[in-house]
Amino acid sequence: MKIAVLFVGEVHDRGFNQCALEGVERMRAAGAAEIEIVSGVSYQPNAMTTALETSAARADGVIFIGGQGNGITPPVAASFPDRSFAVVQGNVTGANLASYDVLQEQSAFLAGVAAARLTQSGVVGHLSGHRVSPGLKGRAAFSSGLRHVDENIRLVTGFCGTQDDNETTDRWARGIADTGADILFTMLNAARDGAIDACQATGMRQIGNATDWCAVDADVFVASAVARIDLGVERAVINLLAGRCPDQIEDLGLAQNAVELTCAPDVPEVVREEVNASAEMIAARQLEVETVFNGPEFELGQ
Template sequence: MTLHGTKRKIAVLFVGELHDSGFNACAFQGVERLQKRDDICLEVITGVPFEAQAMTAALTGAANRNDSVIFIGGQGNSVTPPIAKSFPHRDFAVVQGEVIGPNLASYDVLQEQSAFLAGCLAARLTRSGVVGHLSGHRVTPGLKGRAAFVAGVAHMDPSIQVLTGFCGTQDDNCVSQTWAEAEIKAGADVLFTMLNAARNGAITACRNLGAVQIGNVLNWCEIEPDVFIASALARIDRGVEHAALDMIAGNVPDQVCHYGLQDNDIVSLSLAARVPEELAYDIARIGQKIALGEIMIPIDYDGTEFLPES
């Protein structure tokens, strides 16, 4: 692992839009803090398509130019391991990853924990008895989040119906609006979204049709308070920082590094001021049980999926 002067050259690779008001934007907050350090030289790679060939090419180029590469997102689980093997003298990390190796580490902010709490809240707030979930890419963090949300709903009231779907994009607002409108018209009055730039389409659907939304990653209660009743926070930026600091120290963890509700607000459910105090207390109590390991959150879902009518 070659050092250039006194600085380590680290590339941070993003799939899709960087300023996406979602997952990437949160991760970039960690990059911005790292840019202030005098022992790192950062290259930020953005706009990589969610295609195996494009991601592989971007990773290979980054490894040729840098000492270390951090891949942002679960999309890196499939493409990073073979590149890490091809560059044994480089360090690699996947944030929201589940892969490890001699020179490969993974850092996983357990957003499924806040997604479970989102499901609990949705179950208590729905008046129709139907709630919705909408995500984009079928990557591990999104699949875990969906399973956790559905489990949270069932934890509170198993009779409530959950409409769940993956619209295939994190950034296309026309697509997300179509899907969100379809779920709302099918009865969902509370919608949990795990999207990036495409969240604006879901916001428009909720605003037009009178549904409330639970966001994720960022605190959407502050950004769009008329639509959002809560937001399932997940400080991906902290995972980015941990990955870079381990690279500087020459540390390659031999197991996935997990961060959850027990780790100083890295994961939490932010509630709008209009959520009743008694309900907020109940959600906080459930969160404490998760942090203590008294509630186990499933990571798989094998139920039906919702599809909009063509």
């Protein structure tokens, strides 16, 4: 069986895409299928559609990595009924289309809990790029975690329109720091370096996502909302090989050890304990993680 795995943007981004790539490489090494990586696809809808159609024409199955695939994949899947499709971080299904959702929002909620306890200024920032479903849910969950601890904390949140341009994220992160934020939760790909530069310049601490950024730079990163996107990729490949197409979205979260919040060494034990207690409650369905945000948004220059 030949499977094409499609990535929007830079695949070696030290974040979301690279985490997914780790799952692809593990499945490649297992030798169960011929797996082609299609990377560097533009975020433009026409470019994503063309890349998906081209991949489907030469593969038995196609996996779209990222929430961008939610709007692009269903019509392409319908036009290739003899192919199998999957979206990792998806919320769409069909006769030949499955979705796998690593619940980033659960670790984002925990990031909100930690940020609420760690902020000294009472102002916390959030910065993401594209307005796709996983990013929107992650922002809402982060806000939910903040309010779970302290309703009075101010959230300064924005989507800068890019996951990969560091100049843009540097400017946006500095703008958020200028509002008084001392902690910034980022959901970015290759453009995280811009936010890192801004944090180093302003003294704002950052909470990363997807991978464990505390292990990379604990001086900048006070925590990281880890989401094992690679496990979603593995599940998608395994089901494609078995000829299975789940008719419901397959979720992977705290209960499946697919997400967690890691903390830098200087995070007090009492904060870690509160994060762990919240994680246990979420896994046991005793604590609701909100996935809709209706608050104000930050616009650079305003």
